[in-house]
Amino acid sequence: MNKKTEMISMIQMIGEPIIAILIVIGAVLSVLSAFGIIRFPDVYLRAHAATKSATLGVLCVLLGGFLFFWVFDGYPSMRILLGIVFVFITAPVAGHLNARAAYRTGVPLWKLAKDELKPALKKKGIDREKAEKEPLN
Amino acid sequence: MLQISMFIALILLTLAVAGCMYRVLRGPSMADRITALDTVGVNIIAIIVVLSMMLDTQAYLEVMLLVGILAFLGTVAFAKYIERGVVIEHEQEDRDDIDDSDDR
Numbered sequence: 001m002n003k004k005t006e007m008i009s010m011i012q013m014i015g016e017p018i019i020a021i022l023i024v025i026g027a028v029l030s031v032l033s034a035f036g037i038i039r040f041p042d043v044y045l046r047a048h049a050a051t052k053s054a055t056l057g058v059l060c061v062l063l064g065g066f067l068f069f070w071v072f073d074g075y076p077s078m079r080i081l082l083g084i085v086f087v088f089i090t091a092p093v094a095g096h097l098n099a100r101a102a103y104r105t106g107v108p109l110w111k112l113a114k115d116e117l118k119p120a121l122k123k124k125g126i127d128r129e130k131a132e133k134e135p136l137n
Numbered sequence: 138m139l140q141i142s143m144f145i146a147l148i149l150l151t152l153a154v155a156g157c158m159y160r161v162l163r164g165p166s167m168a169d170r171i172t173a174l175d176t177v178g179v180n181i182i183a184i185i186v187v188l189s190m191m192l193d194t195q196a197y198l199e200v201m202l203l204v205g206i207l208a209f210l211g212t213v214a215f216a217k218y219i220e221r222g223v224v225i226e227h228e229q230e231d232r233d234d235i236d237d238s239d240d241r
Contacts, residue, residue: 020142023187027149030180034156037176043168046160050176054153061146061183068139068190079198080186083205087179090209094175097213101220102168 008074015071022064029057042110043102051095058087104128143191150184171215178208 036049062084069077103117106128118128157180160173182201189197 016139020139023146023190024142024149026183027146027153027187030153030183031149031156033176034153034180037160037173038156043166043172046169047172050157050172054176054179058179058183061150062186065186065190069195072193073195077195077198079195079202083182083186083198083201086202086205086209087182090205091175091179094209094212094216095172097216098168098172098175101171101216102166104220105168107166107168 012071015067019064019068019071022060022067026057026060026062026064029053029060033057043107044099045110047095047099047102051091055087055091059084062087140191143187146187147184147191150180150187154180154184167219168216171212171219174215175208175212178204178211181208 030053033049033053036053037046040046040049062080066077066080066084069075069080104121104126109115121128154177157173157177161170161177164170164173182205185197185201185204189195189201
């Protein structure tokens with residue numbers, strides 16, 4: 001019994017700095033993604049910042065929370081695991097849908113040498129030039 | 138040390154939400170606002186987890202799942218709306234839309 005409590009306290013001592021580092025790294029990545037959302041010149045570049053680094057930052061924070069409840073409560077929290085899986089699946093899908101909707105409603109691109117998607121979409125009956133002339137917003 | 142790092146993380150995540158809110162208010166197009174709102178939702182998930190670690194309780198974790206699902210559904214609905222003008226599209230109307238494509 002004594003040996004077991006000693007081992008638990010040792011695990012907590014090791015786990016504490018790992019959890020702290022994971023949380024701070026995740027928060028810093030979230031701030032960097034917010035900085036990218038403010039500074040990038042274009043919807044599509046902003047979607048890059050919002051989808052990749054924000055997802056990684058939140059996954060780090062959630063992993064820290066998962067380890068925290070595992071180490072200090074003694075059993076892993078399945079709800080945080082579910083949250084990790086959910087964020088990991090849904091964030092890229094949402095980013096992709098946003099970029100697709102932005103392109104098809106004629107949001108202007110920043111710099112582009114050649115747009116190969118425009119003729120391909122026109123063949124399908126979706127006219128981007130017309131959408132560019134009369135934007136939705 | 139854990140408490141201090143949680144405080145730092147909360148402050149940084151709040152800063153990230155504030156930066157995203159700038160883009161929500163300012164954003165030149167509708168898609169900018171939707172992207173920033175999605176990021177706000179994802180950051181709120183992280184804030185809830187850090188808060189429930191600070192208070193040392195698992196009572197708030199359902200709220201985290203709920204916020205995640207609502208943010209995703211709202212983003213998908215908004216994106217479909219600005220792309221088509223409708224949220225749920227039917228097959229028959231879809232083909233009509235492509236044919237004369239001026240009611241978009």
